[in-house]
Amino acid sequence: xxxxxxxxxxxxxxxxxxxxxxxxxxxxxxxxxxxxxxxxxxxxxxxxxxxxxxxxxxxxxxxxxxxxxxxxxxxxxxxxxxxxxxxxxxxxxxxxxxxxxxxxxxxxxxxxxxxxxxxxxxxxxxxxxxxxxxxxxxxxxxxxxxxxxxxxxxxxxxxxxxxxx
Numbered sequence: 001x002x003x004x005x006x007x008x009x010x011x012x013x014x015x016x017x018x019x020x021x022x023x024x025x026x027x028x029x030x031x032x033x034x035x036x037x038x039x040x041x042x043x044x045x046x047x048x049x050x051x052x053x054x055x056x057x058x059x060x061x062x063x064x065x066x067x068x069x070x071x072x073x074x075x076x077x078x079x080x081x082x083x084x085x086x087x088x089x090x091x092x093x094x095x096x097x098x099x100x101x102x103x104x105x106x107x108x109x110x111x112x113x114x115x116x117x118x119x120x121x122x123x124x125x126x127x128x129x130x131x132x133x134x135x136x137x138x139x140x141x142x143x144x145x146x147x148x149x150x151x152x153x154x155x156x157x158x159x160x161x162x163x164x165x
Contacts (some may be wrong), residue, residue, distance in 0.1 A: 010063055012074050012089060015097030016148040019074070019089060021063055027078060028060045032099070032118075032146050040151060043117035043124070056117040057127075058103050060087055071098065083107050085124030098147040108137045115142065118151065125151055 006023040013019075016035040021028045024044055032040040042057040060076035067073075073090030084106040092100035106113055115128030129142035145152045 008133075010065065010074065012065075012072060014071070014085045014091050014099040017097075017099040017146045019099060019146075020160060021074065023142070026061070028063055028076065032151075033151065034146070034148060038121045038150060040118040040120040040125070040146070043119060047113055049112060051112055053083065053109075054111050054113040055080050058085035058087055058105065060085065078150075082109060083111070092145055095147065098145045098152070099145075100145045101141060102141070102143045104139055104141045106137070108135070110134065110136065114140060116144065120151060127153060 009023075010021040011018060012021075018033045019030055020033070021030045023029075029044045030042045044059075045055060046052050047054065047056045058076075059078040059080040061078035062076060064075045065072065066075060068090055069159060070091040070093055073088060076085075076087040076089075078085050086104045088100075088102045090100060091100040101116070103116060105111075107114075111131060113128070113129060115126050117124065117126045127142060127144045129140050131140070134140070143154055145154075
């Protein structure tokens with residue numbers, strides 16, 4: 001019997017930003033491309049420490065496309081080790097020409113790393129939420145965006161720890 005075909009790529013265009021999700025083995029990876037040709041590739045799999053429970057980027061194994069009042073969006077879910085990830089990618093409510101990535105991870109054990117990692121025009125970039133003083137179990141959230149200027153990191157803010165959820 002033949003192996004099943006991988007899912008077809010999914011593409012989401014928001015202003016000058018195009019995000020293309022491609023099935024890569026056991027999860028979705030993605031590439032962010034700007035109209036000027038600059039690209040950022042998500043780094044998938046374990047980080048240098050090799051611990052698969054704390055991958056370089058959130059593990060996303062299911063994607064859904066939906067319409068929102070702000071336009072089309074992609075929702076994703078997945079897990080690594082005993083942690084569950086969710087992602088929402090869509091137009092930023094403050095700027096419809098900007099793609100907003102909102103990520104959450106439900107933790108029941110202390111992470112050695114948590115965040116999103118990309119290979120981009122200037123090398124590797126990582127977005128990581130602060131984890132100091134983390135009470136478990138917790139849901140940790142972080143966000144970042146891509147606009148015509150490139151990867152936009154949020155201003156430094158206190159961790160969004162939802163220990164009660």
